[in-house]
Amino acid sequence: MEKGQQRITSSDVAQASGVSRATVSYVLNNDPRQSIPEETRKRVIREAEKLGYRPFTPARILRAGHSQIVLAVLPFEQVDPGLALGLKELEARLVEHGFTLISYVGVQQLATKIHPSANVTPGVIVSYGDETDPAIASFLQQFQVPILPGMNNQGMQQLVGKTQVDYLLRHSQRQIVFAAPERQDVQFLVQARLKGVLQGCSEHGLEPAPVFVVPASRPAARTAIREFLTHQPSPYGICCYNDEVAFAVLAALIDEGISIPATAAVIGCDDIPLAQFSIPALTTMYFDRQQSLDPLVENIMAASRGEPTRQVPPASLKLIVRDSA
Amino acid sequence: MEKGQQRITSSDVAQASGVSRATVSYVLNNDPRQSIPEETRKRVIREAEKLGYRPFTPARILRAGHSQIVLAVLPFEQVDPGLALGLKELEARLVEHGFTLISYVGVQQLATKIHPSANVTPGVIVSYGDETDPAIASFLQQFQVPILPGMNNQGMQQLVGKTQVDYLLRHSQRQIVFAAPERQDVQFLVQARLKGVLQGCSEHGLEPAPVFVVPASRPAARTAIREFLTHQPSPYGICCYNDEVAFAVLAALIDEGISIPATAAVIGCDDIPLAQFSIPALTTMYFDRQQSLDPLVENIMAASRGEPTRQVPPASLKLIVRDSA
DNA sequence: CGGGCTTACTTACACGTGTAAGTAAGCCCG
DNA sequence: CGGGCTTACTTACACGTGTAAGTAAGCCCG
Numbered sequence: 001m002e003k004g005q006q007r008i009t010s011s012d013v014a015q016a017s018g019v020s021r022a023t024v025s026y027v028l029n030n031d032p033r034q035s036i037p038e039e040t041r042k043r044v045i046r047e048a049e050k051l052g053y054r055p056f057t058p059a060r061i062l063r064a065g066h067s068q069i070v071l072a073v074l075p076f077e078q079v080d081p082g083l084a085l086g087l088k089e090l091e092a093r094l095v096e097h098g099f100t101l102i103s104y105v106g107v108q109q110l111a112t113k114i115h116p117s118a119n120v121t122p123g124v125i126v127s128y129g130d131e132t133d134p135a136i137a138s139f140l141q142q143f144q145v146p147i148l149p150g151m152n153n154q155g156m157q158q159l160v161g162k163t164q165v166d167y168l169l170r171h172s173q174r175q176i177v178f179a180a181p182e183r184q185d186v187q188f189l190v191q192a193r194l195k196g197v198l199q200g201c202s203e204h205g206l207e208p209a210p211v212f213v214v215p216a217s218r219p220a221a222r223t224a225i226r227e228f229l230t231h232q233p234s235p236y237g238i239c240c241y242n243d244e245v246a247f248a249v250l251a252a253l254i255d256e257g258i259s260i261p262a263t264a265a266v267i268g269c270d271d272i273p274l275a276q277f278s279i280p281a282l283t284t285m286y287f288d289r290q291q292s293l294d295p296l297v298e299n300i301m302a303a304s305r306g307e308p309t310r311q312v313p314p315a316s317l318k319l320i321v322r323d324s325a
Numbered sequence: 326m327e328k329g330q331q332r333i334t335s336s337d338v339a340q341a342s343g344v345s346r347a348t349v350s351y352v353l354n355n356d357p358r359q360s361i362p363e364e365t366r367k368r369v370i371r372e373a374e375k376l377g378y379r380p381f382t383p384a385r386i387l388r389a390g391h392s393q394i395v396l397a398v399l400p401f402e403q404v405d406p407g408l409a410l411g412l413k414e415l416e417a418r419l420v421e422h423g424f425t426l427i428s429y430v431g432v433q434q435l436a437t438k439i440h441p442s443a444n445v446t447p448g449v450i451v452s453y454g455d456e457t458d459p460a461i462a463s464f465l466q467q468f469q470v471p472i473l474p475g476m477n478n479q480g481m482q483q484l485v486g487k488t489q490v491d492y493l494l495r496h497s498q499r500q501i502v503f504a505a506p507e508r509q510d511v512q513f514l515v516q517a518r519l520k521g522v523l524q525g526c527s528e529h530g531l532e533p534a535p536v537f538v539v540p541a542s543r544p545a546a547r548t549a550i551r552e553f554l555t556h557q558p559s560p561y562g563i564c565c566y567n568d569e570v571a572f573a574v575l576a577a578l579i580d581e582g583i584s585i586p587a588t589a590a591v592i593g594c595d596d597i598p599l600a601q602f603s604i605p606a607l608t609t610m611y612f613d614r615q616q617s618l619d620p621l622v623e624n625i626m627a628a629s630r631g632e633p634t635r636q637v638p639p640a641s642l643k644l645i646v647r648d649s650a
Numbered sequence: 651c652g653g654g655c656t657t658a659c660t661t662a663c664a665c666g667t668g669t670a671a672g673t674a675a676g677c678c679c680g
Numbered sequence: 681c682g683g684g685c686t687t688a689c690t691t692a693c694a695c696g697t698g699t700a701a702g703t704a705a706g707c708c709c710g
Contacts (some may be wrong), residue, residue, distance in 0.1 A: 010698095011696080019660090022698080025697075026699085029699095034659085036659080037658075052467070054467065056446070056696055056697075057443075058385075058387045058446055059383070059697040060698080062383045062384050062664095062666065063698050064665085065665070099444070119424070119425035142379070144332070217601065218606060247602040277543060277572040277576040278604075279576065281543060334665095347690065350667075350668055350669080359689085360687055361688070381667075384695090385668080386695095388669090389667085651709105655706105655707080656708095657704105657706080659702105659704090660702080660704100662699100664698095665697085668695095669694095670691105670694105671691085671692080672692090675686105676687080677687095678683105679683095
C-alpha cells in the first residue's frame with residue numbers, strides 16, 4: 001500500500017484527457033485569459049474527478065511563493081471558550097475564500113529553536129498576544145509574512161472592566177474589587193482589564209479598586225477571600241477577569257456563607273456554556289464579534305496580497321443578566 | 326517591504342560560504358555519508374545563521390513527498406478540556422522529533438467540497454472520531470496518508486461508564502441513571518459510555534439504567550429532571566457523560582431542592598479545571614494518558630515512515646473524590 | 651489572396667529542496 | 681610509479697505546480 005500508491009498529479013489528468021498539463025491547470029484554475037472550449041473543459045474536469053485529483057499544496061505554495069494558510073498565534077496555556085468560538089467563526093469565513101485557519105496555542109516554546117509550528121508555512125499571521133512583547137514580536141517576524149492583530153486586544157479588555165463597574169454600581173453603592181487569576185499567560189490582558197476597572201471607579205468618584213488574586217484551589221480560595229474581605233467595607237461588587245475566575249469566587253463566597261448578590265455581587269466575562277449553571281447563575285458579558293469579523297477577514301485577504309490593512313472596529317459588548325449580580 | 330524582501334534560500338548560504346548548494350544541504354542536514362571537514366561545516370553553519378536561513382518547508386515536502394505534519398482530526402463542535410490537555414502533551418512530544426501537530430476541530434464541513442484543511446499537507450492523520458463512520462473514513466482517506474486512531478476511542482469510554490457505576494454502588498444501593506448531553510457531535514462516544522454503564526449495572530445485578538438527556542438550558546433542565554426522577558426510586562446515582570453535563574445536573578438538582586449526595590449522588594468525567602468549584606464540589610475521573618502517549622508517538626513516527634503500527638495500551642483511569650458522590 | 655487576428659492549445663521555465671552520480675586532487679601501496 | 685582509494689566537494693535531476701511565451705490552424709477582410 002505504501003509502495004503502490006502513487007500521487008495523482010495534473011500530468012495524470014492531462015494524459016487521461018488527452019491535453020497538456022498546462023491546459024489542465026488553466027481549466028482547473030479557471031484562468032480567464034485562456035479560451036478553452038466548453039467540451040475540453042468538461043472533459044478535463046470529468047477526468048480530474050474520476051481520478052480523484054487534488055493539487056499538491058506544497059508544490060502550489062512553492063510556485064506561488066506564499067500560502068493560503070492563516071496562522072492564529074495564541075500565546076496562552078489554554079484558549080478561552082469565547083475565543084474558541086470566535087476562531088471557529090473566523091475559520092468558516094476564511095474557508096469561503098479558500099483559506100485555511102491554523103491555530104497555535106501555547107506560550108512556553110515561543111523562544112525555542114525548533115518551534116512546534118516550524119513545519120507550517122502561513123501566508124498571514126493573526127496574533128492574539130501582547131503586541132508590545134518583544135519576544136513574541138521577534139518570534140512572529142521570523143515567518144517573514146504580514147502580521148495582523150487579532151480580536152481580543154487590550155482596548156477591548158479595558159471596555160469590559162469599565163462596563164462591569166458601571167453595571168455593579170447601577171443600583172447601589174458597592175466596594176468594587178477586581179478578581180484576577182493566578183495564571184501568568186494572560187497577565188497582559190489582566191492588566192488591561194484592571195485599567196478599565198480603575199477607570200470605572202474613578203468615573204464614579206471611588207477609590208481605586210483593590211485587586212484580589214484568586215488562588216487555584218478551592219480551600220485556598222476560601223481562606224484568601226475571607227482574609228481579603230475583612231479589610232473591605234461591604235457590600236462588595238466583584239469584577240472577575242473571566243467566568244472561570246467567577247466560578248472560583250462564587251464557590252469561595254458560598255463556602256464562607258456570604259450571600260450573593262446581596263452582600264457580594266459577582267460579574268464575570270465570556271459567557272461560557274457553563275455560566276448559566278453556576279450557583280447562583282452567573283451574570284456576565286461577552287463580545288459580539290460578528291461585526292468585527294468581516295473587517296478582519298478583509299484585512300487578512302488584503303495582507304495576503306501584500307496590500308495595506310485597515311483599522312478593525314471594536315466588537316460590541318453584550319450583557320447577560322442572571323442572578324449573581 | 327513586500328517587493329524588497331526576498332526569501333533567503335540555500336543558494337544564498339552557498340554563495341556566502343563559497344561552496345555549492347549541495348554542500349550546504351549536506352551540512353545542514355548532517356548527512357553521514359558525506360565527509361566534510363569541520364572548517365567548512367562551521368563556515369556554512371555560521372553563514373546560515375548570519376543570514377537567518379530557514380529551509381522553505383513546501384519545497385522540502387515537495388522533494389520528500391511527505392511532510393512532518395501530523396493532523397489531529399476532532400469531529401466535535403468543541404474540544405473537551407481533558408482532550409485539549411492531551412493534545413498539548415502530544416504536541417510537545419512530537420516537537421522533539423521535529424514533527425508539528427495541527428488540529429482540525431469541527432464536524433459540519435467534513436463533507437464539503439472545499440475543506441477547511443485543504444491547504445495543509447499532513448504526513449500522518451490521528452483520528453479521534455467514530456472509526457465506523459463511513460463519512461469520516463472517506464474524508465480522511467482523501468489525504469492519502471496513514472491514519473491512526475487517537476486516544477479517546479470507544480473502548481475507553483466504556484471503561485469510564487463501568488467505573489462510574491462501580492464507584493456509585495460502592496457504599497450503598499442506588500438507582501443508576503445515565504445523564505447524556507443533547508449535542509449530536511459526541512453521540513458515538515455517548516453510546517459507548519452508555520454501554521459501559523449498562524455493563525456495570527448488569528454486573529451488579531441491576532436493571533439497565535435509564536437515560537436522562539439533559540436539556541441545554543437551566544430552567545428546562547430543572548423541569549426535565551423533576552419529571553424524570555418522579556418515575557425512579559431514590560436514592561439516585563447519576564453517571565454523567567462529562568463534567569459539563571454534571572454541572573447542569575447539579576444545578577437542576579439544587580434548583581429542585583434535592584440533597585446531594587444523600588438523595589442524588591453525581592459523578593462526572595474529565596476533571597475540568599472548574600470541577601472543584603461546583604456546588605457541591607464534583608466527584609469525577611480522568612484519563613491519565615501519560616503511559617499511552619509514548620506508544621502513540623512511536624506509532625506516529627512509524628506510520629510516517631510507512632512502517633506498520635502497534636496496538637496502543639489503554640490509558641489508566643484516575644478517580645477524583647470530592648463531595649458530589 | 652495574403653497578412654493579421656483569434657482560437658486552442660503546447661513547450662518551457664521557475665519556485666527551493668535533497669540526493670544520486672560525477673569529478674578532481676591527493677594519498678597510499680604493491 | 682601507476683592504479684585504486686579516500687577526501688571534498690560539484691553538477692544535474694526530480695518533486696508538482698502555475699504561467700509566460702510560443703505555435704499551428706482557421707478565419708476574416710481589405
